Amino acid sequence: MLSSIKFGLVITISFIFAIMLTLLPLPGWTVWLKPAWVMLVLFYWVLVMPDKVNVTVAWIVGLMVDVVSGTFLGAHAFAMVILAYFIYKLHRRMRVFPLLQQTLTVLGFMLVYQLIIFTIQGIGGDLPHTWLFWLAPLTSALFWPWVSWLLQDIQERLALHV
């Protein structure tokens, strides 16, 4: 019981940090490079604890991202639920991937994520007029090793196990 409270707390704090990173004011040239922090953190938690963090958490977190980023309510929730579901489906295989292969898988997932957001934005009418939009999945994937390493470290220090 106690461990499940601790677990919920760690998850919540990790998502709050991810949202704060998303909000962080950065110099102008980085706008298109900003990684999808929240999606990265969600990816990690679904991968290691698929029975606790899955589509429900993805939906709630996605809604918060929609509020933060000013997109249509439900846009990021939609994308995150789809991704969380497929990460859940593939978590057994992805867990044993070597780091490089895992990073490439993350890149693939992030491209799908960006594509979903792109499509929804397109239906709403505001599309980015530049190819730089597709750089964000790349930076997200580049940050994957660090994010997963950091979260794993925290998890081990606090002795949170599935």
Add this chain to the structure above:
Amino acid sequence: MSIFKRRSLLGLWALVLIVFAMLLMYFDQQTNDLNRVRASLAMLITPLEYAVNLPVSALDWLSGGLTSRHTLLQQNKKLQTQLLLLQAKMQSLLLLEKENRDLRALLQSSKHVANKAVVAQIIATATDPFVHQITLNKGRKAGVYVGQPVIDASGIIGQVIHVSMFTARVLLLSAPRSAVPVIDNRSGIRAITIGTGTGDQLQLLHVAKTSDIKVGDELVTSGLGGRYPEDYPVAVVNKVQMLPGQAFAMITATPTAHLNEGRMLLLIWPTPKLEHKKRIG
């Protein structure tokens, strides 16, 4: 959670959530019913926005505290000269305003003159670069309303689209969703500018090829949409192209306001045009 351990159920639940997300998107796009949901969710985000902004404002404060006396004195002197100049200009403006009012009274028409204005600070910019929104530190508590115009020292910035208790979201001129009715200050041609999503380019919609709009023309708000008050600078025309294959002229303009710079903006409350109504009625 444990009931969703079985996979078949999780798939079903995911589907339910997806449908729910789609419904939300539909209603958010088509109606304003979700504004209250968004406002209350924004309340949860507000402390985070302030927390993220803290280092930035701390740095501002620190650099203010560390400025030398000499620099401050210099700045003070400069500002005082500027103030004197502006006050001198103001005198002639007051005279003009009075004259203008008298003349308009003679013509029995009215135009807004004084607006209430409040300075607001930008506490966050939208995370998706193509969304073109900023968050201000004034909300419903300060009397901010949806549709309110926001300006800076040199022109229109955009309009408020969401208000929560302590913050407000502003849609910038440069967003593709943002349109402003303008008038060419030189020739009096009316047009509508829309954002292109690139940050420093606006496009003029449906301008006939024969229209008298030239590079360097100043575009000001026409006040026709009822959102923005009249005669605030919006943009300066920087390119006029007449493509043979196109039905309309391709005109782009640069916003006069500094959309991506600065931290202070002005929220204005345009005075309602009562006399207009009287005239119509």
